[in-house]
Amino acid sequence: MIRAVLFDFDGLIRDTETKEYESFRMLYRAYGAELPLERYLVRIGGEANSFNPYDHLLQGMGSRTGLDLETARRERRSYYDQLMEHEFARPGVEEYLSAAKRLGLLTGLVSSAPLDWVMPNLEQLKLTEQFDCILTHEDAVRVKPDPELYIKALAWLNIGSAEAVAFEDSPNGAAAAKSAGLYTVIVPNDLTRPLHFAAYDMRLNSMLDLSLDQLIGRLHHAVG
Structure with a gap:
């Protein structure tokens, strides 16, 4: 029985990922x-320091253009x-x-991003109060694709892995959720749609494809 979603x-609730890549391209x-x-x-969906686009640019252009890190950060932002x-x-x-609230389900947010990034975005969207727990980069030694954040979220909510559905947009995130034993639904964004997802239970183009009730019903049917 599903008790939590x-x-x-990033990229799932608000498509910051596509816009961030576009801003770096600019x-x-x-x-x-x-x-x-x-x-x-x-x-995407994991440790941001695995590739630093500022370093990559400065190594190639900094000496020729006089570009420095502070200027690059300011311009990119x-x-x-x-x-x-206009991105909601x-x-x-x-x-x-x-x-989820109507169905009496617990709700959690599980992100590899830092809290001081996630919370202002949630506040802008007026979604802060929608979650029973919020776990971010600071809450784990290893972020996605490691399952640690999801394991901690399950413990926080006091539920088992078979009682939760995770919604993810990236291969790193989906790998973390599946490794933790959750039902995993992927909803890729414009940036992640072409990527290979190794394992998941259901794929949606948009959460408008199915109501939450319908989605949970299909997951139950698939395993039942």
Whole structure:
């Protein structure tokens, strides 16, 4: 029996991931460079420091252009803010959260991102109060694709892995949820849609594809 739904944040609740990549591309192009997508994608849904796009740009362009890290950060953030100006929750997210409350399900947010990134975004979306627990980068020694964050969320909510559904948009996130034993539903965004997902229980193009009630019913049928 499903008792909880757990959500990733970046790229799943709000598509910050696509816009962040686009903002880095804009920064690179301003200096006559290109950001390889395959290099950037290792960051998605896991440890952001696995590839540092600022270092990559500065190593190639810094000495020739006089570009420094502070300037690069400021310019990139300006591009990102412009792109995010009208970016709200992804379609169906708010409906799923409302349905979870109506169904009496526990709700959690499980993100590899730092708390000081996640919370301002949730506040902008007015979703902060929708979650019974919020676990972020600071709550684990190892972030996704390691299952530690999900294992801790299950303990926090006092439920078993077979009683929870995780919603993820990236291969790293899906791997973490499956390793922790959760039902895993992937909802890729524009950036992650072409990527290979090794294991999951259901794939949606959007949370508008199925109501939460229908999705849970299908998961029960699939394993029952």
